Amino acid sequence: MKEQEFCILWQKTKDETAKLFRVYAKEPEILLPAEIEHYSLKAIAPYCFAAAEHLPDSEILVTKVTVLCEKDEVYITNEERIPNVMQIPDEFRVLCGDYVKKIVLPPSVTAIGSLAFYNCLNLEELSIGKELREIGSDAFMNCRSLKTLFLYGNVREKSGLQQILNQISSGIDVAFLTNTEQVKIFYP
Numbered sequence: 001m002k003e004q005e006f007c008i009l010w011q012k013t014k015d016e017t018a019k020l021f022r023v024y025a026k027e028p029e030i031l032l033p034a035e036i037e038h039y040s041l042k043a044i045a046p047y048c049f050a051a052a053e054h055l056p057d058s059e060i061l062v063t064k065v066t067v068l069c070e071k072d073e074v075y076i077t078n079e080e081r082i083p084n085v086m087q088i089p090d091e092f093r094v095l096c097g098d099y100v101k102k103i104v105l106p107p108s109v110t111a112i113g114s115l116a117f118y119n120c121l122n123l124e125e126l127s128i129g130k131e132l133r134e135i136g137s138d139a140f141m142n143c144r145s146l147k148t149l150f151l152y153g154n155v156r157e158k159s160g161l162q163q164i165l166n167q168i169s170s171g172i173d174v175a176f177l178t179n180t181e182q183v184k185i186f187y188p
Contacts, residue, residue, distance in 0.1 A: 001068050001069065001070045002068070002069045002070075003066065003067070003068055003069075003077075004025070004026075004027070004030060004031065004066070004067050004069055005025075005026060005064070005065070005066045005067075006023055006024060006025040006026070006030060006064075006065055006092065006095070007023070007024040007025075007062060007063065007064045007065070007082065007088045007089075007092055008020060008022070008023055008024075008036055008062070008063050008065060009021045009022035009023075009024075009055070009060050009061070009062055009085065010036050010039075010041075010060070010061050010063065011045075011056065011058065011059065011060055011061065012039060012061070013042070013043070015042075016039065017039055017040045017041070017042040017043070018035070018036045018037075018039040018040065018041045018042065018043075019042070019043040019044075019045055020032070020036075020041060020043065020044050020045060020048055021045045021048060021055055021056070021060060022048060022053070022055070022094065022095075022096075023048075023049070023094075023095040024088050024092035024093065024094055024095065025092060025093065025095045026091055026092060026093070028095070028099050028100055028101035028102070028122070029101050029102035029103075030095060030102070030103055030104070031067065031069045031072065031074045031104040032074070032103070032104065032105055032106055033065060033067055033074045033076050033106060034074070034106035034107065034108040035076070035108075036063055036065070036079070037061075037063055037079055037081075040108050041106055041108050041109060042108060042109060042110050042111065043109065043110065043111040043112075043113070044105070044109060044111065044112045044113055044116050045113045045116070046113030046114045046115055046116060046136060047113070047114075047115050047116065047118060048113065048116045048117075049095060049096050049097075049100050049103070049116055049117050049118075049120055049123075050096055050097065050115055050116065050117065050118035050119060050120070051096050051097030051098075051118075051119055052118070053094075053096075060085075061081070062081070062082040062083070062084060062085055062087075062088065063079055063080065063081055063082065064078075064079070064080045064081075064082055064088075065078070065079050066078040066079075072104055072127060072150075072152075074104075074106070096120070097119055097120060097121070098120075098121050098122050099122070100117070100120045100122060100123045101122050101123065101124055101125070102123075102124060102125040102126075103123070103125075103126055103127070104126075104127040104150075105126070105127060105128050105129065105132075106129065107129030107130070107131060107152055108129065108131070109128065109129060109131070109132055110131050110132055110133055110134065111132070111133070111134035111135075111136075112132065112134070112135050112136060112139050112160075113136045113139065114136030114137045114138060114139060115136070115137075115138050115139060115141060116136065116139045117139055117140050117141075117143050118138065118139075118141050118142065119141070119142045120142075120143050120146075121142060121143070121144060121145060122145050123143050123145055123146050124145050124146065124147055124148065125146075125147070125148045125149075125150070126146060126148075126149050126150070127149075127150035127151075127152070128149070128150070128151055128152070128159075128160070128164075129151075129152045129153065129159075130151065130152060130153030130154075130157050130158070130159040131159075132159060132160040133159075133160050134160065135160050135163040135164055135167070138167065139164075139167060140164065140167045140168055141167070143168070144170065146168060146170075146172060147171075147172060147173060148172065148173045148174075148175065149161075149164065149172055149173070149174045149175070150174075150175045150177055151174060151175070151176050151177065152177050152178075153176060153177075153178065154176060154178055155176045155183050155185075161174065165187055168187075171186060171187065171188050172186070172187050173185070173186050173187075174186075174187055
C-alpha cells in the first residue's frame with residue numbers, strides 16, 4: 001500500500017456532487033478518490049490540469065486529502081478543510097502542465113471539461129471509468145506523451161472512449177479492465 005497526500009480545489013454542484021478545479025500534489029502521479037467530503041466526484045473542470053489557471057468567481061473549497069492506494073483502489077484515511085489556497089503547504093505543487101505524469105480518475109467521473117489536460121506534455125497514462133460520457137473540446141490538446149489509457153469496463157460497454165480517441169492524434173494503447181480480464185488494443 002502506498003500513501004498519497006494532496007490538496008484539492010473543488011466546488012459543490014447543484015446536483016450535490018463535486019467538481020474538481022485543481023490538484024496540488026507532492027508527486028506527478030495521483031489516484032483521485034471517488035468522493036470529496038462525502039460528495040461524489042463527477043466532473044473535471046475545464047483547464048483543471050492545464051498550466052493556465054481558470055478558477056470560477058464563486059466559492060472554491062480546499063480540502064487536504066490523505067489516501068491509501070493499493071493497485072488502483074483508493075481509500076481515504078483523512079480529509080481536512082483548509083481555509084484558502086494561500087494556506088496550502090509549500091511541499092505541494094500544482095499538478096498541471098509538465099508536472100503531470102499519471103492520473104487515475106475514479107469511476108464516478110462522468111465529465112471532463114474543455115482543455116482539462118491542455119499542454120500536459122508529460123502525461124503518459126490516464127485511467128477512466130466507463131461512466132465517462134462528456135469530454136469537452138480539446139480536452140487532451142498537446143498531450144503528446146499520452147501512450148496508455150486504462151478504461152475500467154468491457155470492450156463492448158458504452159463509454160466516452162471514442163470521444164477521447166477523436167482528440168488524440170498519435171497512437172495509444174487502450175486497456176479495458178474488468179474484474180476477470182484485461183484486453184489491450186492499440187489505436188492508430
